[in-house]
Amino acid sequence: MPKTHKLLTGLNDQQKKAVTYDEGPLLVLAGAGSGKTKVLTERVAYFIAEKKLRAENALLLTFTNKAAGEMKERVTKLTGFAPPFSGTFHSFCAKLLRIDGRAIGIPPGFLIYDEADQKDLVKQILAELNLPPDSYSPGAILHDISEAKNQMLSPAQYAELIQGDWGEAVFKVYGFYEKHLKEIGALDFDDLLIKTVILLNIPQILKKWQRVLTHIFVDEWQDTNKIQYTLTKLLVGDRKNITAVGDASQSIYSWRGADFRNINYLVRDFPNIKIINLEQNYRSTQNILNAANFVISKNTTHPILKLWTQKGEGPKIKLYAARNGFDEASFVVDKTSRLNSYKNYAFADIAVLYRTNAQSRVLEEALLHAGIPYVLVGGVRFYDRKEIKDVISYIRHLINPKDSVSKKRIEKIGIRRFEKLEEFRKDKRFGFGDADC
Incomplete structure (x- = not known):
């Protein structure tokens, strides 16, 4: 079993405070590049090693399978124990439903429909209802169905709120959609969360899982939605042993229901919560942080962290105001060529970021024309x-x-x-x- 000093090696003072804070609600407001995932995993390891928390009583939740795998691996390496309940919200909910889902009529062998499956099903339903997909986008209909589900609205309840032809179409598709899923024993990703909340509203099942999962640790708290907040709060119960790590300034998933205000709600619902700020950045130079601090300081909706670093000022940020997309692509090609020819940078050392995938076409054409090799990151999963x-x-x-x-x-x-x-x-x-x- 590792000793405390080994666990805390390499942590700054604020990180140590977050790792070693005692039981009870804890909110770690962690700026970009501040080592938040390391802090969260070390806190889990600290509780296992020093507070004698059993690994099977810890629940680690995050938003990607990759992050969940890394967290579990780190905790296992530090303690020798692998937390069995470590993963995304959806994978955790799937596990609970396979164990106890029969209580609400869900068979343990249920299928999980992903986005592509959902779209195929909606297209099938549109055809059966003689609704043209050109007028009724499957993606848009699924978005509205997801919104209804996240508000815990059944097709019948949704029908009371609809207006116009579009609302009527969504209502019809929603009803057939739910009927089909039930007939074949399938759940979509929204269902995994919603059905788990319904399951945990059965008192004896909730008490069972509260006894098992005594300590809850959640990464990227700003990306949680209403259902995920409700789910977490149910599991936390009267023990109030929750550690949430997040930063409202890094919230980028509002389009899929994420609500950064869950940070504020956590403070509201747990009045005695301890708040620790992580503001030392290990990734960027001070010039980059100054620019980021200046931009985000204009936001008045949430607490703002003032990031700083020991990496020095670094080079100044340069801004090029392009006339259009073609001018922008030309600038990128010229700058890339110069860095490669005169500064001895390999093409693999250079990255180009853009806001939407639609912007890549002009850039790709310019790079191809200039004979500059590139790799497009984030293709089809x-x-x-x-x-x-x-x-x-x-x-x-x-x-x-x-x-x-x-x-x-x-x-x-x-x-x-x-x-x-x-x-x-x-x-x-x-x-x-x-x-x-």
Whole structure:
């Protein structure tokens, strides 16, 4: 078991305060590059090593599988124990529902519909209702369905609020959408959260999980939405052992329901909460931080952290006001060429950031024309690739022949590919009883 001094090695004073603060509600307001994830994982490790918290009684929640994996790995490395309840909100909720979901009519082998599955289903429903997808965008309809779900509104409750042809169309699609999911035993990502909240409103089940998960640790608190806040508050209960790490200035997911005001709500709902600020930045120079501080200081909706660093002032920030996208691309190409030719920077040392994917086309054309090699980061995600979706749909249909969305997808892959999948399955003697799709 590691000693306290080993756990605290390399931490600044504010980080140490956050790691070693005693039980009870704690809010760590952590600026960009301030080592917040390290602080959170070390706090979990500190409680396991020094406060004798059992790893299985700790719940670590974050927003990406990668971050969750890194946090779990760090805690395991520091303590020798791997917290079994460590992951994203959605993966945690899926685990709870597979264990106790029968109490609200959810079978443990339920399917999970991702965004592509949802769109396919909505397209199918639009066709059945004779609603043209050009007039009724599947993505926009799904957005409204998600909004309704996050407000805990059933199709019937949503019907009382609708206006106009659009609202009527969403209401109809929403009803068929929910009916289809129920028939095949599937949940979408919103359902994972909502159904877990419904499950935890059963007193004996809530008490069970409050006894198991005595300490809650949440990263990126500014990215939580209304349902996630409700879920966390239910689990915390009277013990009030919650550690939330976040920064309202880094909230970028409001478009999917994230509400940075959950930071304020946490302070409101836990009056005795301890607040610790992490303002020392380890990533940037002071000139960059000064510019960031100046811009964000104009925001009056939340507490503002004043970031500082020991890395020195660094070079000044240069601003080029381009006339249009083509001028901007020309500037990027010229600057990149100069850095490569005269400053001996490799092309791999240079990054170009843009706000929307639509801006990449002009930049790519300019780079290609200049003969500058580049890699486009953030292309199609692995599980969104056509071939991967095809295979997953094939497996899903084997598990659940009622899954019409998967059936329609595999009907489009062609007889030769289908036969190859069948041959591969029979050759490997796959069994799908434990598949988790």
